[in-house]
Amino acid sequence: MPTQTKVDKVAELQEKLERCSIAVTTGFSRIPVNEMTDLRRRTREAGVELVVIKNSLMSLAADAADMPQLKDIMEGPTAVAFGYDEPVDVAKTLSDYIRTTRSALTIQGAVVGGGPALPTPEVERLAALPPRPILLSQLLGQIQAPISGLINVLNGPLWAFGGVLQARIRQLEEAGEGAEESDD
Secondary structure: OOOHHHHHHHHHHHHHHHHOOEEEEEEOOOOOHHHHHHHHHHHHHOOEEEEEEOHHHHHHHHHHOOOHHHHHHOOOOEEEEEEOOOHHHHHHHHHHHHHHHOOOOEEEEEEEOOOOEEEHHHHHHHHOOOOHHHHHHHHHHHHHHHHHHHHHHHHHHHHHHHHHHHHHHHHHHHHHHHHHHHHO
16 A cells, blocks of 8 residues: 555655656666765756656556556656756756766667657757757748848849940940040
8 A cells, every 4th residue: 555655745746747848767776975966066056856766666657647658658766857947958957968978878769748758869869959049040041041042033134234224325325435535
């Protein structure tokens, strides 16, 4: 029979899963306590909530939150990073921590929203994405490129016509100057 503490913990995890935009599972075996403390501090600074939890309790919470795909990416001692804002930020925070500290921490996978479970390589690709403002500017550039090309194509005949008119004006001016010189 489950204790009230475990029931409360499952309900708390369920609420976190329902609120989060991304949940990243990590394996943290062979990580010293001081490194885990540093990881918690860095994730907290980034607005990410890191929870070390038993897989059985997380499985119950995942089922209750209608996210059974989360169970596919939990193996061994598991810590789950919950992100409530930008999904990229969570993946980037964990990936940067692993890269800079050469930690034994491993990313097992992630669930973004209610989508399918993302394997480790997909989470690393997510972490490699540029920040949102840069992505938006790249998107706008891609949208504007065909329009700019169309404007250049449409302006081409006008520029050519303007060039023809300028040449004719010069030609008439030269012919007019030649006529004045012959009158003298």
